[in-house]
Amino acid sequence: MIFRQILLQIFHKFKQERTISAPFHLLRGKRSGQTIQDVGIFQLHMYFGILPKLSRKTYDEEISKLIEEQYMTVSDEGYYILTAKAKEMNQTVDLPFNGWQYRGNEHLFFARLSLVIQSLSHKAYNQMSFLPIQKDPQVQEWVRKFLISHHYQERDLQQQLYEEIIVSLEQAPIEQHAKVIVMKRLTGYKIAGYTWQQLSIYENKSEMDIQFIYIACLHAWLNGITDKESQFPLLAAIAEQVRVAMPLSGSAYQTAQLFQQGYSIEQISQYRKLKRSTIEDHIVEIAMNNPRFDIRSFITEEEIHQVVNAVDDYNTRKLKILHEVMPNLSYFQIRLVLARGETV
Amino acid sequence: MEIEKILKERFGFSTFRPGQKEVIEQVMGGNDVIALLPTGMGKSLCYQLPGYIFNQPVLIISPLLSLMQDQVDQMKQFKEKRVVALNSFMNPEQKKQTIYHLEQYRFIFISPEMLIQPQVQQKLNTLPLALIVVDEAHCISQWGFDFRPDYLKIGELFGNHRPPILALSATATSKVLKDIEVYLNMSQPYKYIHSVDRPNIHLAKYSFLEKEDKLDWILRHVLETEGPGIIYTQSRSKTESISELLLQHGIAAASYHGGKDQLDRQFIQQQYIDDSLDWIVATNAFGMGVHKPNVRQIIHETIPGNMANYMQEIGRAGRDGKDAVAILLYAERDEEFAKFVGIDDLPNDHHIELYETYQLRQEPPNQMIQNGEISETSFRVLQYWMTQKSANEVKELFQTMKYEKMHEVDEVMKLVKTECCMREILVQYFGQELETKPTNCCTSCGLTLENLLLPRQQKDHVVEETPWQKRVAKILGIS
Numbered sequence A: 001m002i003f004r005q006i007l008l009q010i011f012h013k014f015k016q017e018r019t020i021s022a023p024f025h026l027l028r029g030k031r032s033g034q035t036i037q038d039v040g041i042f043q044l045h046m047y048f049g050i051l052p053k054l055s056r057k058t059y060d061e062e063i064s065k066l067i068e069e070q071y072m073t074v075s076d077e078g079y080y081i082l083t084a085k086a087k088e089m090n091q092t093v094d095l096p097f098n099g100w101q102y103r104g105n106e107h108l109f110f111a112r113l114s115l116v117i118q119s120l121s122h123k124a125y126n127q128m129s130f131l132p133i134q135k136d137p138q139v140q141e142w143v144r145k146f147l148i149s150h151h152y153q154e155r156d157l158q159q160q161l162y163e164e165i166i167v168s169l170e171q172a173p174i175e176q177h178a179k180v181i182v183m184k185r186l187t188g189y190k191i192a193g194y195t196w197q198q199l200s201i202y203e204n205k206s207e208m209d210i211q212f213i214y215i216a217c218l219h220a221w222l223n224g225i226t227d228k229e230s231q232f233p234l235l236a237a238i239a240e241q242v243r244v245a246m247p248l249s250g251s252a253y254q255t256a257q258l259f260q261q262g263y264s265i266e267q268i269s270q271y272r273k274l275k276r277s278t279i280e281d282h283i284v285e286i287a288m289n290n291p292r293f294d295i296r297s298f299i300t301e302e303e304i305h306q307v308v309n310a311v312d313d314y315n316t317r318k319l320k321i322l323h324e325v326m327p328n329l330s331y332f333q334i335r336l337v338l339a340r341g342e343t344v
Numbered sequence B: 001m002e003i004e005k006i007l008k009e010r011f012g013f014s015t016f017r018p019g020q021k022e023v024i025e026q027v028m029g030g031n032d033v034i035a036l037l038p039t040g041m042g043k044s045l046c047y048q049l050p051g052y053i054f055n056q057p058v059l060i061i062s063p064l065l066s067l068m069q070d071q072v073d074q075m076k077q078f079k080e081k082r083v084v085a086l087n088s089f090m091n092p093e094q095k096k097q098t099i100y101h102l103e104q105y106r107f108i109f110i111s112p113e114m115l116i117q118p119q120v121q122q123k124l125n126t127l128p129l130a131l132i133v134v135d136e137a138h139c140i141s142q143w144g145f146d147f148r149p150d151y152l153k154i155g156e157l158f159g160n161h162r163p164p165i166l167a168l169s170a171t172a173t174s175k176v177l178k179d180i181e182v183y184l185n186m187s188q189p190y191k192y193i194h195s196v197d198r199p200n201i202h203l204a205k206y207s208f209l210e211k212e213d214k215l216d217w218i219l220r221h222v223l224e225t226e227g228p229g230i231i232y233t234q235s236r237s238k239t240e241s242i243s244e245l246l247l248q249h250g251i252a253a254a255s256y257h258g259g260k261d262q263l264d265r266q267f268i269q270q271q272y273i274d275d276s277l278d279w280i281v282a283t284n285a286f287g288m289g290v291h292k293p294n295v296r297q298i299i300h301e302t303i304p305g306n307m308a309n310y311m312q313e314i315g316r317a318g319r320d321g322k323d324a325v326a327i328l329l330y331a332e333r334d335e336e337f338a339k340f341v342g343i344d345d346l347p348n349d350h351h352i353e354l355y356e357t358y359q360l361r362q363e364p365p366n367q368m369i370q371n372g373e374i375s376e377t378s379f380r381v382l383q384y385w386m387t388q389k390s391a392n393e394v395k396e397l398f399q400t401m402k403y404e405k406m407h408e409v410d411e412v413m414k415l416v417k418t419e420c421c422m423r424e425i426l427v428q429y430f431g432q433e434l435e436t437k438p439t440n441c442c443t444s445c446g447l448t449l450e451n452l453l454l455p456r457q458q459k460d461h462v463v464e465e466t467p468w469q470k471r472v473a474k475i476l477g478i479s
């Protein structure tokens, strides 16, 4: 059910200007110029990359159901039109996703946390050997270093971690059931975690819905932890580098650095041996991510207004139409303005 | 150095299990050894104990990555720090570091894919290896159910000046045994072959006309008798649907297959081991590395692809030595499906032609995997043979393998159709003779399930309703 609501909400926000594949790339967090720009244009930050492993098959099945049940129709070119039934339906999804800033890294946070907790649990019950619940050697190594640097042998680390979890998770703005789900995925000495199948039965929701709630809860919790690092030092350490500070793709990041050093698009393109259009994609991505980035070195103030007005007049964000209306501006210039999400 | 002393001090046992001492003594004497020991009979002790005497690295080649990881974790649990697994789970930097410091380890686990890499080879040549262990050695045989082409190269890799090889397996026919000896270039190996018969596992079978009837039978049986048990089936979706059926009837069950979330798989193992789950519905992915002594029942919802699989799967019951039952269910034409599943991952003529087309176009044939034209396992086998033989020979070879696989299913069908003792057929298949039959031996000899299984005890289904805060407190031992 939640999956359907999320899809309908995304389709609604896309204003029927993208194909039925666009939500798929958005949910998987595809790092292409188009998807990244769309996040800014249509204000879809919360859903970006919340399902990095979503399979095309699962996605297509859900879309087929939406079509079958007459929520939408799809044209031959892959564009969609929402029906009245879809528009009537209350599309607000009441889950505090923050996909843009975590991008699947919430799973890394939980992996570390669950291994830290499993270790401390065994320590609390004086059991010093156990099979680690997390198999990834990098996570194991990270947790080992964390425990040693926090002198877990000498002090009562579990008490402090316990208090931090209780206070921070209680503050997280999400219903209790979600917190129960997250805590039931933890494991300890003689206490096993619950599988998705089991949680789905106890909560009477589909496995997929349970996982959505779980992800949203981790996002809400992580927001609180990373906003108040000094109040939750242990959890903040476990959340190290989980929140993406300047969410840029690696390649765009290199372009950003060269641009800051004063190189032009042309120069960067030659230097990096990349097509001009690729560098332009990067600039658009940078403009979207950094509100302080000044786009006026590419487009005049007057032209910005021209674009903003055209978007309003023609009630569209389709590049093709906007370019037709303003042939004096390049696609790149129009995209820059759209990326800023500026309105009249 | 007395090996009994090490057994006591290192491993905490006062006596050896059958076969262990013989194998260790032969290995210590510098001989090649082939040891067929059933799972759960302490295979790993056969190389771990010598590792403490040699004081030189022991190399363990194993094809099962997760099992390898499990063994390393378990050895670390027993305070062995000088153990490492070299496999594709590592990132390039970790791999480089590990290879560089390889001589520091006492036990080096390695996957066959990793073994053939030049930088690994180079390093291994400089190490004074005391022993080479080939685990799951049946994978070397193309007739085996789990053929790994890379295994064939092990023999060539080490040449003549090599330490002794210890080949370990749980199940192998005499044909496979011969292959192990030949392909590993072993010189007159000492063979220890444990009887494959497990007298405390009683063999039952039931035939049905319709496939659906099997489900009704399973549900009724599980509602009436006591577990813990494992239900093996052939497809992932079946594990889901059967486990849901059981759950709806208040049975503590879970589905298990290779496609499940990594954490879920461990939760299931953990819950199963501490008895909060009674039934696992699984594909053959379940069982490796799960040490649960009190499994009372193994049910095969449909016939397995070959006798070796069947043997391995029923072997997970009754490790505590107490009575257990293995129940084989059959519905008309189940063998067709088993054959289909069996040959499904064999490359066919079309794959071979495609492989040649790629070669002609001077494109790397492994593009076939990316293009979704072949599975990774099939490609591995195909690639190996295409570098060894001509396309026509390979076609012929796969044709032979296909018949062989189908023949394997027919062998299992003998168990289903026979009116002779099932145990006898099973043991003879592995080239051994049955000496004695237990009471309640098998369906053919006469067996009453009621004598072997307890009636199901209705347990209160404990659903934890405590607030999340209490769960965290309990886990962290905070009162």
Ligand SMILES: [Zn+2]
Pocket: B420, B421, B422, B423, B424, B437, B441, B442, B443, B444, B445
């Ligand atoms: Zn019999």
